[in-house]
Amino acid sequence: MAIPNGYSRRQIALHWIVFVLVVLQFVLHEGISDAWDVVEDGGSVAFSPVVAGHVIGGLLVLLLVIWRLQIRATRGAPPPPKEENPALKHVAKAVHAGLYLLLILMPLSGAVAWFGGVEPAAEAHEVMRLGILALVGLHIAGALYHQFILRNNLMNRMRQAAD
Template sequence: MREAQASICLQGGPMSKPNGYSRLQIRLHWIVFGLIALQYILADSIEEAWQVFAKGGTVEFSPLIAAHVFGGMAVMVLVLWRLVLRFKRGAPAAPEGEKPAQTMIAHLMHWGLYLLMILMPLSGSLAWFGGIEQAAENHLILKVALIVLIGLHVAAALYHQFVVKDNLIDRMRTARD
């Protein structure tokens, strides 16, 4: 029983594994990816505004700042939705023949990504709306951690596609509802 609970906790979902991700899971993955890319593009405007705010200045309304704030909130909501879907539907099993250590690293990386995609908007909100300096500092640290994990995630997908040649990347292109 403990093994089954550990499997559900680590892999997220029921014991029966779906053959792939659903259309909705794939769409949410790519929408979140696009929103996060936009967050990094818009980061300069909010960082500059934070510096003004931190020095006691007044920050004027800016559509770029608003886009960053609302984009962060959208990321968090969509990631929470993704997690609900993952727990309800499950996630596909590891590729056949993958070593247990690789599977564990993949699970840890995915859960790390989920955690960072939730902590980033929370820390940003605490900084922006609460004026909490420590939250702003944490947000910048999390920003670096997230970009590192995204880079590792992309590198792993490319490794599977071009070195292992198991077509793993197709999971996020073709739905298996």
């Protein structure tokens, strides 16, 4: 497989769609958290668009991330800049791997908790929520560092397609 010099339109679109969905998941968190508390106390929850939005959003994140990984496996991803510090390359790789892992585990743990009533899955889901926040923060910080400190226009790879 040839190494691409940038991301495709599809990869860029999926990146930003997943970003928006993850933001919405955090916005809708309180509604499903309140519903979970009711279920934990033995109650039942009537249909709620907020809960449904969180569940459907989680499923969409899972499906879109799997699609992104499939595209990455077949098309590849551009390499880091040649002049990149080796330590930063390792950090970037770890952050991306952690993001992909959590973007898969979060919807799975949420589904097991919600549909299976499994308390440990709900607890893991809550802990992973903090992990994904930290990794998204590192991802954004890295992009801003490249854009404004290193000034290597790395962010353009997620704005302009190379296909």
